[in-house]
Amino acid sequence: MKILSTTQTREADAYTIAHEPILSIDLMERASRTFTSWFVKKFPKSTFEMVSVICGKGNNGGDGLAIARLLEERGYDVAVFILNLTDNETEDFKTNLERVRQLQDLNKVVIKEVSSVEEMPVFGGDEILIDAMLGSGLNRPITGALADILHFLNECENTVVAVDVPTGVFTDMPTVGACIEADYTFAFEFPKLAFLFPENFHYVGDFVCASIGLDQKYIASVDSPYYYITSDIVKRIYKRRDKFAHKGVFGHALLIMGSYGKMGAAILATRACLRAGVGLVTVHVPICGYEVMQTAVPEAMVSLDEDRFIFTKVYDLPKYSTIAIGCGLSTKNRTRNALCYMLKHLNRPTVLDADALNILGQSPDWFEYIPKGSILTPHPKEFERMFGKVYDNFERNELQRRKAQEFGVYIILKGANTCVATPEGVCYFNSTGNPGMGTAGSGDVLTGILAGLLSQEYDPLEACILGVYIHGLAGDIAAEVESEESLTAGDLVNYLGKAFLKLRKL
Numbered sequence: 001m002k003i004l005s006t007t008q009t010r011e012a013d014a015y016t017i018a019h020e021p022i023l024s025i026d027l028m029e030r031a032s033r034t035f036t037s038w039f040v041k042k043f044p045k046s047t048f049e050m051v052s053v054i055c056g057k058g059n060n061g062g063d064g065l066a067i068a069r070l071l072e073e074r075g076y077d078v079a080v081f082i083l084n085l086t087d088n089e090t091e092d093f094k095t096n097l098e099r100v101r102q103l104q105d106l107n108k109v110v111i112k113e114v115s116s117v118e119e120m121p122v123f124g125g126d127e128i129l130i131d132a133m134l135g136s137g138l139n140r141p142i143t144g145a146l147a148d149i150l151h152f153l154n155e156c157e158n159t160v161v162a163v164d165v166p167t168g169v170f171t172d173m174p175t176v177g178a179c180i181e182a183d184y185t186f187a188f189e190f191p192k193l194a195f196l197f198p199e200n201f202h203y204v205g206d207f208v209c210a211s212i213g214l215d216q217k218y219i220a221s222v223d224s225p226y227y228y229i230t231s232d233i234v235k236r237i238y239k240r241r242d243k244f245a246h247k248g249v250f251g252h253a254l255l256i257m258g259s260y261g262k263m264g265a266a267i268l269a270t271r272a273c274l275r276a277g278v279g280l281v282t283v284h285v286p287i288c289g290y291e292v293m294q295t296a297v298p299e300a301m302v303s304l305d306e307d308r309f310i311f312t313k314v315y316d317l318p319k320y321s322t323i324a325i326g327c328g329l330s331t332k333n334r335t336r337n338a339l340c341y342m343l344k345h346l347n348r349p350t351v352l353d354a355d356a357l358n359i360l361g362q363s364p365d366w367f368e369y370i371p372k373g374s375i376l377t378p379h380p381k382e383f384e385r386m387f388g389k390v391y392d393n394f395e396r397n398e399l400q401r402r403k404a405q406e407f408g409v410y411i412i413l414k415g416a417n418t419c420v421a422t423p424e425g426v427c428y429f430n431s432t433g434n435p436g437m438g439t440a441g442s443g444d445v446l447t448g449i450l451a452g453l454l455s456q457e458y459d460p461l462e463a464c465i466l467g468v469y470i471h472g473l474a475g476d477i478a479a480e481v482e483s484e485e486s487l488t489a490g491d492l493v494n495y496l497g498k499a500f501l502k503l504r505k506l
């Protein structure tokens with residue numbers, strides 16, 4: 001799913017109105033119906049005493065008024081609060097206000113105008129609040145009377161659901177000024193870029209998005225560097241196995257991993273590589289890892305280093321279809337030199353994780369040796385060690401895109417919405433996964449999956465997108481059974497099979 005900027009969304013909006021064609025007020029009605037259909041399922045009437053819709057005077061407020069009317073039709077008790085802080089009212093706001101006034105005349109809805117925080121009501125505990133104050137039309141940081149109202153609302157204990165954008169959040173740049181702290185945000189058509197960055201979680205809460213029928217051909221024609229990885233993208237990538245396929249066609253991965261005390265990382269990655277479907281896997285480990293690897297992963301072959309404790313040398317690189325290096329590797333000098341030598345002599349995309357990235361962070365000159373099309377999988381700390389500190393996630397995302405382009409590599413920045421940046425500067429944000437995956441070894445599993453997919457001749461971009469999605473999906477299935485708290489990296493490997501099954505049914 002493509003993510004558009006606010007300006008592009010406005011253009012898509014106008015294009016849809018002109019070419020569907022549809023009246024602007026009817027598009028608002030369709031958007032509001034989409035919201036309402038979701039809302040009534042999420043918050044059944046029986047669970048809340050009352051819904052209070054707080055509206056601005058722009059189109060976000062217009063949506064709020066339409067939603068108030070639609071909820072009343074569905075039997076909800078509805079009150080509407082209109083913020084009287086400006087004289088600028090949009091036409092569609094006015095039309096919807098007229099329609100709600102008709103309900104007020106029938107005593108079906110209460111409407112109240114509010115000009116300051118002192119005029120805000122005391123909400124009951126069972127009341128749910130819908131934030132339709134401002135949406136994508138925010139054009140300056142919120143201060144003054146509106147800021148006071150937002151602070152007041154944030155102090156209330158009520159569940160808050162934002163329409164399209166939580167009031168005060170800038171969708172395409174860092175947010176400053178007062179904001180509503182929503183528990184849920186229902187975004188029209190696609191999530192906004194800001195929703196994908198952790199600093200905004202506090203305002204956005206859990207977000208969902210659904211199509212309001214904007215022109216898909218127009219959206220497809222718009223240039224945007226941002227995508228959200230949903231099942232439609234993954235479905236196109238996933239390849240079913242051929243009836244006559246055999247292990248020879250699924251590649252032979254070499255994983256260079258593990259050091260004394262950190263052999264578990266190699267085990268997790270190797271198991272994940274196998275579960276991701278590799279034909280053959282060889283793990284290169286120091287001598288101390290021999291027995292543990294042979295015992296823990298009987299399916300894997302073991303290549304032994306000359307050193308007892310760390311990685312120092314590996315032979316026969318050309319015979320492997322894919323190489324992944326770094327999990328639990330250590331950053332000792334001889335390992336550093338061995339990595340440098342390898343990078344200079346490899347000529348195909350390689351997966352670099354953990355200590356391989358930490359070593360690169362210590363020796364930035366070596367970035368140019370990384371084979372083009374390789375995949376780097378830093379978590380934010382490793383990213384910082386490689387590329388330096390940033391102020392916020394917009395800046396980090398810019399830096400990530402720039403570095404991916406500069407070095408011709410894929411950079412997977414791991415986190416709640418893991419982001420894959422491509423050598424072309426495009427970003428794909430993952431939609432699967434949960435906080436249960438914040439557990440030791442989760443990243444090693446991802447590295448194993450990526451090596452397994454590359455071995456099966458998924459190209460690097462396909463491997464990145466499918467890899468992060470299926471890794472998160474395994475995490476989501478595992479969390480449903482095991483709970484987020486108890487989820488371990490080993491569970492991610494164990495549930496990978498169920499994730500593939502789910503993928504096949506998409």
Ligand SMILES: NC(=O)C1=CN([C@@H]2O[C@H](COP(=O)(O)OP(=O)(O)OC[C@H]3O[C@@H](n4cnc5c(N)ncnc54)[C@H](OP(=O)(O)O)[C@@H]3O)[C@@H](O)[C@H]2O)[C@@H](O)CC1
Nearest residue numbers: 013028058059060088134135136137138139140141142164
């Ligand atoms: N294609 C779609 O997705 C569709 C989108 N739709 C909906 O339209 C929404 C966008 O509507 P919009 O453009 O009318 O802007 P909106 O968010 O209501 O705000 C405008 C008002 O904000 C005010 N204002 C701004 N900053 C402020 C500040 N700091 N402090 C105080 N005031 C401030 C500004 O005031 P002014 O600058 O004039 O003083 C103006 O009055 C979008 O989010 C979605 O809900 C759907 O209806 C259908 C299809």
Ligand SMILES: Nc1ncnc2c1ncn2[C@@H]1O[C@H](COP(=O)(O)OP(=O)(O)O)[C@@H](O)[C@H]1O
Nearest residue numbers: 379414415416433434435438440441442443444
């Ligand atoms: N809150 C979260 N939501 C979704 N995925 C998460 C979350 N926290 C962590 N993850 C995922 O778990 C993995 C953690 O990787 P990493 O930090 O490298 O772990 P380790 O170094 O222990 O292997 C990443 O793939 C990341 O995307």
Ligand SMILES: [K+]
Nearest residue numbers: 131134163165
């Ligand atoms: K809003």
